[in-house]
Amino acid sequence: MKIAKTIAELKESRRQLQGSVGFVPTMGFLHEGHLSLVRQARAENASVIASIFVNPTQFGPNDDFSAYPRDTERDLALLKKESTDIVFMPEPPEMYPPNARSWVVVDGLTDGLEGGSRPGHFRGVTTIVTKLFNIVEPTRSYFGQKDVQQALVIQKMAQDLNMNLEVIICPTVRETDGLAMSSRNVYLVPEERQAALVLFQSLNLAQQLYSNGERSAERIRREMITLIEHEPRAEIDYVSIADTATLKELDKIGEKALVSLAVKVGKPRLLDNIVLGELI
Amino acid sequence: MKIAKTIAELKESRRQLQGSVGFVPTMGFLHEGHLSLVRQARAENASVIASIFVNPTQFGPNDDFSAYPRDTERDLALLKKESTDIVFMPEPPEMYPPNARSWVVVDGLTDGLEGGSRPGHFRGVTTIVTKLFNIVEPTRSYFGQKDVQQALVIQKMAQDLNMNLEVIICPTVRETDGLAMSSRNVYLVPEERQAALVLFQSLNLAQQLYSNGERSAERIRREMITLIEHEPRAEIDYVSIADTATLKELDKIGEKALVSLAVKVGKPRLLDNIVLGELI
Numbered sequence: 001m002k003i004a005k006t007i008a009e010l011k012e013s014r015r016q017l018q019g020s021v022g023f024v025p026t027m028g029f030l031h032e033g034h035l036s037l038v039r040q041a042r043a044e045n046a047s048v049i050a051s052i053f054v055n056p057t058q059f060g061p062n063d064d065f066s067a068y069p070r071d072t073e074r075d076l077a078l079l080k081k082e083s084t085d086i087v088f089m090p091e092p093p094e095m096y097p098p099n100a101r102s103w104v105v106v107d108g109l110t111d112g113l114e115g116g117s118r119p120g121h122f123r124g125v126t127t128i129v130t131k132l133f134n135i136v137e138p139t140r141s142y143f144g145q146k147d148v149q150q151a152l153v154i155q156k157m158a159q160d161l162n163m164n165l166e167v168i169i170c171p172t173v174r175e176t177d178g179l180a181m182s183s184r185n186v187y188l189v190p191e192e193r194q195a196a197l198v199l200f201q202s203l204n205l206a207q208q209l210y211s212n213g214e215r216s217a218e219r220i221r222r223e224m225i226t227l228i229e230h231e232p233r234a235e236i237d238y239v240s241i242a243d244t245a246t247l248k249e250l251d252k253i254g255e256k257a258l259v260s261l262a263v264k265v266g267k268p269r270l271l272d273n274i275v276l277g278e279l280i
Numbered sequence: 281m282k283i284a285k286t287i288a289e290l291k292e293s294r295r296q297l298q299g300s301v302g303f304v305p306t307m308g309f310l311h312e313g314h315l316s317l318v319r320q321a322r323a324e325n326a327s328v329i330a331s332i333f334v335n336p337t338q339f340g341p342n343d344d345f346s347a348y349p350r351d352t353e354r355d356l357a358l359l360k361k362e363s364t365d366i367v368f369m370p371e372p373p374e375m376y377p378p379n380a381r382s383w384v385v386v387d388g389l390t391d392g393l394e395g396g397s398r399p400g401h402f403r404g405v406t407t408i409v410t411k412l413f414n415i416v417e418p419t420r421s422y423f424g425q426k427d428v429q430q431a432l433v434i435q436k437m438a439q440d441l442n443m444n445l446e447v448i449i450c451p452t453v454r455e456t457d458g459l460a461m462s463s464r465n466v467y468l469v470p471e472e473r474q475a476a477l478v479l480f481q482s483l484n485l486a487q488q489l490y491s492n493g494e495r496s497a498e499r500i501r502r503e504m505i506t507l508i509e510h511e512p513r514a515e516i517d518y519v520s521i522a523d524t525a526t527l528k529e530l531d532k533i534g535e536k537a538l539v540s541l542a543v544k545v546g547k548p549r550l551l552d553n554i555v556l557g558e559l560i
Contacts (some may be wrong), residue, residue: 007442101388102406102440107381126382127441134442160382161407162287162414 001079002086007135010049010088014136017085019046023138023165025129028052028089029069029183030078033173037142038082040170049136050079051088053095058124069186088136095131104130104161106153109247113149113260114271117237125150126157133158138165146172146180148260148273149247172272174200184268192266195233199263199272202227202239206259210276217241217250217257228263237262237269244275253277281359282366287415290329290368294416297365299326303418303445305409308332308369309349309463310358313453317422318362320450329416330359331368333375338404349466368416375411384410386433386440389527393429393540394551397517405430406437413438418445426452426460428540428553429527452552454480464548472546475513479543479552482507482519486539490556497521497530497537508543517542517549524555533557 004010014021022041026034041048052075059065072089079087103123109115110122133141143151148169155167173181178200179193188196202224209220224239239261242249250257256277263270284290294301302321306314321328332355339345352369359367383403389395390402413421423431428449435447453461458480459473468476482504489500504519519541522529530537536557543550 100440102384102386102437104441105383105385107383109381131442134444137444157382160380161384162411164414164417 001076001084003076004086004088005090006094007090010086010090010135013086014049017047020139021045021047021049021136023132023136023141024048024050025132025141025143026050026052026075027054027068027183028075029071029186030075031173031181031183031185033144033146033181035078035082036173037144037170038079038084040168041140041142042083045139047085048083049086049088049138050084051090051132051136053088053090053128053132055095055124055128056092057096057127058121060118060120063118063121064184069183088132095128103127104157106157106160109149109153109156112242112247112249113238113240114147114262115149117262117269122150122153126153129154130157130161130163133163133165140166140168142168142170144172145169145273146182146271148258152244152247178204180270180272182268182270184270187268188266192233195231196263196265196270198228198231198234198265199261199270202261203259203272203274206241207274207276210253215253217253220253220259224259224261228261233265235264237264281356281364283356284366284368285370286374287370290366290370290415293366294329297327300419301325301416302328303412303416303421304328304330305412305421305423306330306332306355307334307348307463308355309351309466310355311453311461311463311465313424313426313461315358315362316453317424317450318359318364320448321420321422322363325419327365328363329366329368329418330364331370331412331416333368333370333408333412335375335404335408336372337376337407338401340398340400343398343401344464349463368412375408383407384437384441386437389429389433389436392522392527392529393518393520394427394542395429397542397549402430402433406433409434410437410441410443413443413445420446420448422448422450424452425449425553426462426551428538432524432527458484460550460552462548462550464550467548468546472513475511476543476545476550478508478511478514478545479541479550482541483539483552483554486521487554487556490533495533497533500533500539504539504541508541513545515544517544521556 002013022045024037054068104126105123115122151169158167206220228234242258244258260273282293302325304317334348384406385403395402431449438447486500508514522538524538540553
């Protein structure tokens with residue numbers, strides 16, 4: 001496994017690969033969710049490149065950039081075990097020279113949900129992902145459904161700007177009790193870890209109501225909120241039932257709907273989602 | 281010479297090219313300025329691709345999009361004569377499907393000059409050029425110094441976003457009397473054509489003052505304005521003496537400076553520029 005710390009090193013190693021390349025961009029502190037992406041990339045491509053880069057431009061002033069968990073040694077060992085060919089791990093000045101001033105933005109899709117709660121977040125995401133795509137030149141790139149808005153925004157960006165790769169969204173990986181895997185779960189103290197299950201429980205409730213024929217988004221949303229509010233350690237940021245293409249809130253659920261939520265449990269703000277009706 | 285009207289056709293023809301590709305994006309109605317770019321692309325690359333696309337997103341509501349001059353048959357004959365390999369000429373819906381919502385923006389560099397006079401103009405330029413770069417995948421792309429801010433913005437964008445090509449700026453081509461070639465010159469009636477020389481004359485004056493040791497940007501600017509105001513058919517939009525890297529207005533000219541101006545002469549708004557001190 002090669003480790004590239006500069007763009008030039010990455011390009012040099014990339015040049016030596018033949019055939020298709022699967023790319024998994026990460027912010028490190030890897031868990032089974034990331035590794036499932038690496039495995040799918042491994043299965044579908046001749047080579048696999050992963051990146052580890054905690055991207056400063058997607059964190060707001062009140063976000064946890066400097067506190068974001070890091071464990072590079074463990075990450076590299078995990079990636080090696082999955083037969084990753086190249087790991088790209090640049091430092092911030094390599095990706096953002098002092099006078100950098102170009103941005104990629106996706107309108108509309110980024111207004112609500114995470115974009116509503118974290119202004120500027122998606123501009124940072126789409127810009128770093130564009131840069132990484134141009135540097136790595138992958139055939140396919142893999143993103144987890146856990147960060148569903150991010151995945152859909154990147155898919156839209158790649159399509160709108162005619163980027164030469166396929167953006168693939170992979171299923172959320174969960175702990176055995178249902179909690180969606182996230183690097184931020186490490187912040188949860190034991191009682192919060194238990195309380196955090198309320199996200200998955202509320203999604204299950206939505207699924208159940210939908211399966212029983214409920215099609216009013218408002219009624220499902222209200223029942224989810226009631227359930228979450230019974231958990232004193234949970235503080236709702238949003239509970240959304242939205243169109244899967246436009247991410248606009250729905251009144252009535254048609255063929256399918258994206259149910260997503262952000263809930264603060266102790267320090268971390270946790271995300272989860274499911275798609276009602278069919279797989280996304 | 282192959283003509284591709286769809287992205288799929290372009291990609292199919294592109295795949296058959298071997299070696300380096302020089303790319304010249306145009307809005308058609310070609311003149312010697314464009315052809316000089318094609319010739320340089322021809323000299324420096326194994327193959328040449330040109331595009332003809334009047335890009336709606338870079339025109340404002342008060343701009344001349346629908347009136348922009350077109351003569352495709354003549355353009356194709358000229359490109360063929362220069363041994364162009366492929367011409368890409370898509371229709372607007374091919375480049376902008378109804379739900380397209382992704383943009384590339386370059387901050388700072390686009391605030392003043394053309395960006396100040398034409399809000400949203402550069403967002404349209406950088407977005408279409410990104411799309412064309414992704415579709416054509418050129419080794420080198422060629423832009424004229426006549427639209428100097430555009431060329432510098434595209435160079436900056438390519439660098440910031442790690443695009444895999446070289447952006448080359450080529451000298452302005454002029455009529456024998458000095459008027460910078462432009463597709464919009466066709467709008468000039470004979471008296472306006474004569475009056476339009478005031479742009480080049482004012483740039484020559486700036487060059488002369490600079491050569492005589494003048495380093496006050498304000499004094500040079502004032503003398504240029506006085507000269508232009510003697511021409512009753514000319515209406516100044518801006519006269520700028522700016523830093524060549526940041527495009528911020530200068531008080532005192534150091535090693536070099538970009539002198540650029542936009543002047544309305546009759547219907548068309550004409551642009552021209554020179555770099556004092558050294559070649560850009």
